[in-house]
Amino acid sequence: MKTSRIWAGVAAIIILAVGIFGCGGGGTEFASADKDAVYANSVASHQSLQGGLNVGFVTLKRTAPTGSGLSKTTAFAQALFNTKKQKVTDPNQASRAAALDYLPFLGLYYSVGTAGNTMTISYFTDSIGTQAAGNMTITMVGQSSFDTNYSTYPQTISATANVTGGKIPMNGSLTLTYQDSSGANTMQGSLTLPTTNVQINIDLALSNTQNSSGQVTITTPASTFTLTNVSGNPFDTMTGHVSIQPESWTGTGSFTPSDGLFTMQLQTPSGAANAVLGADGKLVISYPDSTSDTVTDPSTADLTRPGGNTTGTTATTATTATTATTSTTATTATTAGTFATPSTLTPVSNNDADLVITGVSHDGKILGFVAVDGSSPRRPVLWTSPTSPTELQRLTTDDYVQLYSVNATGEMVGEVSSPSSVRKPIYYSGPTVAPKILNLPQNFFTGLAYSVNDSGLIVGYYLTNSTQVACYWTDKDADPAALSLGAFSGNPTANFVDNAGEIFGTIGSKWVKWVTTASDPVEMTPGGGTNQAYMVGVTPGGTAYGGHINSNGNGSHPGYWAAGSTTQTEIGFTSGIADATLSAYDSNGNGCGYQRDSGGTLSAFVKLGNNLSTLQNLIGTPGQWTMRTAQFMDDNGNLYGLAQATGHADYTWVFVKKN
Structure with missing residues (x-):
């Protein structure tokens, strides 16, 4: 303009x-x-x-x-x-x-x-x-x-x-x-x-x-x-x-x-x-x-x-904060061979240039999409294992479908849009069944479904002509019900739900939790000061994870909220790191994420018990791959993230099996 x-x-x-x-x-x-x-x-x-x-x-x-x-x-x-x-x-x-x-x-x-x-x-x-x-x-x-x-x-x-x-x-x-x-x-x-x-x-x-x-x-x-x-x-x-x-x-x-x-x-x-x-x-x-x-x-x-x-x-202040936080670096695990050589996922078609993972369940089901190129429709895929893809049905051939959550019974939720339509919440009961659009208050409203728990409770939001509403669907056929804002103000979103029915999301810039669908939200705090907390996911048992950013802007600090807690616990950093995100957490207290050193180089890290390590050091034979992120982890300890092949600038989604 x-x-x-x-x-x-x-x-x-x-x-x-x-x-x-x-x-x-x-x-x-x-x-x-x-x-x-x-x-x-x-x-x-x-x-x-x-x-x-x-x-x-x-x-x-x-x-x-x-x-x-x-x-x-x-x-x-x-x-x-x-x-x-x-x-x-x-x-x-x-x-x-x-x-x-x-x-x-x-x-x-x-x-x-x-x-x-x-x-x-x-x-x-x-x-x-x-x-x-x-x-x-x-x-x-x-x-x-x-x-x-x-x-x-x-x-x-x-x-x-x-x-x-x-x-x-x-x-x-x-x-x-x-x-x-x-x-x-x-x-x-x-x-x-x-x-x-x-x-x-x-x-x-x-x-x-x-x-x-x-x-x-x-x-x-x-x-x-x-x-x-x-x-x-x-x-x-x-x-x-x-x-x-x-x-x-x-x-x-x-x-x-x-x-x-x-x-x-x-x-x-x-x-x-x-x-x-x-x-x-x-x-x-x-x-x-x-x-x-x-x-x-x-x-x-x-x-x-x-x-x-x-x-x-304020750079001096930021440097001081970094030094203080880095001094809490966790114990480092250094056992090479803990993880196998990274491998790519089996594609649906060799014509697909793009393959993206958007979610992994705790029992190892993988959600994602494939596309011929960046301007082609995204076609949803479920991998029951890294070598077993199933392309899911779409309502029309020009639909862009992206799924975010799959539960233990195989129910999947996400969003669908097309060049001629707004975003709508979409639901799949399984990999071979046609999807359905979840109910919205009026047909022209837009919305998303972000998460589904093992009981079929779905959460997300819808957008009306006048406001954005954090909501839940009790099942695939239910009408959406609004969640309370309580004492908070701002646009709300319901992002995650655990198996106890606790819902986690945002209102404005605050991360909050609704203990029940009828309760007022409570803030998920970063653990002190004026830090800005953020959340990446929640385990079925209610442990939330992500991190916080210091008020002085000095990097991201990885951490988690234990089940039942509203205060984040910081996990520390691997040696030489002061900027990281805890992007996954399993039911056994293990986790993974990605980090940057002072020069901005991106690498994956893994948390095994109380030990932190750069993932690359735990792979017995990395082959051509350098792990840049570890974004998902299942309960068997297997990792899913982005890797860079030797001599290539692009990043590729890979599976890293835990031995």
Whole structure:
């Protein structure tokens, strides 16, 4: 959209400016402390563009008046909001089954729903929407529905963001006011990136001839700058002038909205400092003394320059938290040969390029889907063993079916959609029986079924014209019944159900448990502080598992909630790790998951009793495979996850048998 392109151009100039103008001296030599400041603020500026200013981009994208010039240009919006599905090669995506759309710049999956005059964009760290990572709400003030055919002007749009996970956590709000049907508008608000403690204050305007103006102030822990004189055609190249205090530095920046690239030059008494974000996504920072730094993934980098010192950011606090948590590393198991050589699952057809596992029961039944390519319908499959696939029936040949849960008797639930229909909850009584759509309050409502226990109790949610409702079906023929919100507020979802009938899900950003279908929810806490808990699954016996993210954004800590408990127990890390997720837990107290080292390398880990180990070390003969994730575990200790073959960038779903 033109809107997105305009404000993206302005934002890029704004934020790159803050990145270049770090604190530091003004002598003839460019001191190490000055480099530290330039580096730290350059990384922070990139994260501000990709994260904080994204609130404005999304608001404009979703609310531009129908028929305006803003709503007719999509080139930049397509690049900025590019989503990915199906087969993945990015390690940050590799551990996720393909279901929801993926936003690479945030490292999150998302779903969109509307209720009345409000749109809610819910973010998740996993592709099936079980690991909540906050949300963004966009409200059309004074309207009865979310409709861009505005009848009167000015039209006020209110946007609020509370993103708690992914690459760039953020929070804040802004107000967008459209003056007329051309899309002319003003935008005011403030946003915070809590991980790096960057504050962004916005006061911008866009004319009916698509010229931008206004002022933005960005405050880092070390400096404040004001951007003025924004000019240029937003569909060509935009420029701006920056004044930095207290250094009294000035500079210029340019941005090309069509390809997202930018450059920035700051004149210091020692010479020019530059920051350039290239097409490869790397941030190259050049200093006046002809040295430079390259940040491979600036979205997830901390603010400490290699070999330098942190300057006035929260990175020092984050480092301290990591050290403290890592010191609780669990005992490490090192017995090679505990697991057999990984093997691929038998496909339904050799023509299927995509094969994804979406669930594994505790007795070893495997759910997934196959597809000829990324644009072909997903065909549901049940493997009764890794070598015994059965393709399940679909209601029509263009249906996309994804199943999430199978119980001990073979009942399966999930979702179905097609290019011409909304998502509906689907149910299978077995592998050879035609499916049925579960009942919804009205035929046009959408919904999902996420989990079924051994008694046939099904949980999920449905979305009406006015609200999202967490619900349960007592059996395949029942009407859905709503679960109570109790004292909580926000969009609810019922994600898991154990064999005692306890239901686990989310309300807003909180994970909760309904002890019975008639009870009010209670919060599943992360175990202290202001950490953000998340849940990946629940065993038949009621043990929930997942982890939590520290309030300072310093990595994910794996943990579980024992049956009957509402407080999470952390399991620790393998040696050298400070970021991990417990993605599966069996009925015997064993588990598995995936972890990242300080360099971002992804690997699988396994918990056997109280012992933790990197899975690769426990495989007697790995062969061509390097295990990147272990996402599912059955009660026999067998693992299912993603592996990388030698010489290949893609990830493949494999089965790892426990010897």
